[in-house]
Amino acid sequence: MASVLEVEVPQEVFRRRIQPFGIALAEVSWRIKMFTHDGVILTALQLEEPNLIVALSFWPHADIARRLFKGNFEISLVASGNQDNRVRMDVSLDAATIEELFVAAELINVNPSRASARRAEKHFLEFLTTSFPDTHVVWAATHQWRVRRRRIDATVPVRVG
Secondary structure: OEEEEEEEEOHHHHHHHHOOOHHHHHHOOEEEEEEEEOOEEEEEEEEOOOOEEEEEEOOOOHHHHHHHOOEEEEEEEEEOOEEEEEEEEEEEEOHHHHHHHHHHHHHHOOOOOHHHHHHHHHHHHHHHHHHOOOOEEEEOOEEEEEEEOOOOOOOOOOOOO
């Protein structure tokens, strides 16, 4: 089974900044940025070629992210209201480093509130816009985890004729 983080971005952003790159987007330079504030874990997918950062907060479902947002998984960017168009990227994150971030957040605040999440989002946005002033930052409309069966890459000889 493979984990997939499906991130829904606003339709206009998807149409103008993500869709033109299509499948090549997975091949361009991109990075994952993570941040914690008052026990809230936030992350951003920085796409260098379309000059875009997609930010999202794992509050209030940090327990799910803690289990799935590490190791090998897939991020799938989709447009709001149109699940047919998507861009997939294979991700590999060091599990120990990610776990350290979740432990640090938990030590700061075991049960962050909605107010904590709002403050964290505000500080994260300030951090991103200050650190990357020429990059367009957009919040994910929603995100969800799915588990799908891995595709088997095997060929079966087929006799033709």
